[in-house]
Amino acid sequence: MIRVDQVSLAVQGKAILQGISFALEKRSSLGIIGPNGAGKSTLLHVMGGHLSPDKGRVLLNDADIKTYKAKELARKLAFMQQISQVESRFTAYETVMLARYPYLRWFQTESDRDHQICLQSMERTCTVHVKERQMDEVSGGERQRVLLAQVLAQEPELLLLDEPTTYLDLFHQMELLNMLKQEQGKGLTWAAVLHDLNLAAQYCDYLLLLQEGRVAFFGTPHELFRTNRLEEVFHVGVRVVEVPGLSVPQIIVTPKRVPLTPH
Numbered sequence: 001m002i003r004v005d006q007v008s009l010a011v012q013g014k015a016i017l018q019g020i021s022f023a024l025e026k027r028s029s030l031g032i033i034g035p036n037g038a039g040k041s042t043l044l045h046v047m048g049g050h051l052s053p054d055k056g057r058v059l060l061n062d063a064d065i066k067t068y069k070a071k072e073l074a075r076k077l078a079f080m081q082q083i084s085q086v087e088s089r090f091t092a093y094e095t096v097m098l099a100r101y102p103y104l105r106w107f108q109t110e111s112d113r114d115h116q117i118c119l120q121s122m123e124r125t126c127t128v129h130v131k132e133r134q135m136d137e138v139s140g141g142e143r144q145r146v147l148l149a150q151v152l153a154q155e156p157e158l159l160l161l162d163e164p165t166t167y168l169d170l171f172h173q174m175e176l177l178n179m180l181k182q183e184q185g186k187g188l189t190w191a192a193v194l195h196d197l198n199l200a201a202q203y204c205d206y207l208l209l210l211q212e213g214r215v216a217f218f219g220t221p222h223e224l225f226r227t228n229r230l231e232e233v234f235h236v237g238v239r240v241v242e243v244p245g246l247s248v249p250q251i252i253v254t255p256k257r258v259p260l261t262p263h
């Protein structure tokens with residue numbers, strides 16, 4: 001579905017991404033994890049075609065992402081914006097409706113189907129009650145859910161999300177990830193930058209651990225937890241625990257054990 005092939009990118013002479021390669025099959029999910037400044041957001045923007053790599057390429061359905069026309073790409077791939085990028089003067093409904101423009105022709109106005117899809121997306125994300133409010137008149141969590149409604153209304157094959165659980169309380173974090181899982185069941189492929197490693201392990205089929213712009217690990221959460229890569233990359237102690245009712249182990253972070261120096 002998407003393949004990142006030997007991608008490297010430098011900004012102002014500084015290497016941000018170096019030789020990144022991995023592939024995701026259709027209907028799978030990826031959590032991009034790693035310390036602050038590791039290059040997670042930059043990688044997501046390269047995957048979304050917003051940034052061109054200096055070396056390597058990104059293939060979407062076997063075609064280089066650079067070869068897609070903007071509207072064509074927007075019908076295949078959606079990028080959930082960060083709250084700070086939202087145009088605050090639009091109402092929540094208008095914000096969601098923006099997602100339908102890739103489906104309209106010049107001078108064509110929104111159809112009944114477009115309105116129906118927008119409303120359904122708002123129902124699914126529990127945002128109908130803020131429909132007529134401007135985006136600066138809703139809470140951070142509601143704004144985040146309106147943005148999710150927007151990308152669902154875009155009906156993409158691949159959805160990229162940059163820290164989508166920020167601003168959400170525990171219930172809505174799980175709700176958002178459950179919704180993504182449901183969409184995955186209908187064919188969606190998604191990749192999200194996530195800081196909560198336990199949520200990432202529970203909801204993502206694969207985890208990509210970045211360290212200083214390089215891949216420190218790519219594989220399933222089970223495989224990651226069998227290594228000591230998290231300890232090495234985050235410089236913390238990590239204990240892996242089985243939790244009854246969960247199919248994936250969880251981690252408890254402990255202070256890094258300092259080896260005792262013999263006297």
Ligand SMILES: Nc1ncnc2c1ncn2[C@@H]1O[C@H](COP(=O)(O)OP(=O)(O)OP(=O)(O)O)[C@@H](O)[C@H]1O
Pocket residue numbers: 011012016034035036037038039040041042043
């Ligand atoms: N426009 C830019 N100009 C210069 N350096 C940049 C630019 N954008 C990002 N960087 C640098 O690239 C590196 C990776 O940034 P990026 O935002 O991708 O990291 P991240 O892993 O998403 O971090 P965080 O967890 O803190 O959000 C950082 O060192 C950052 O300072």
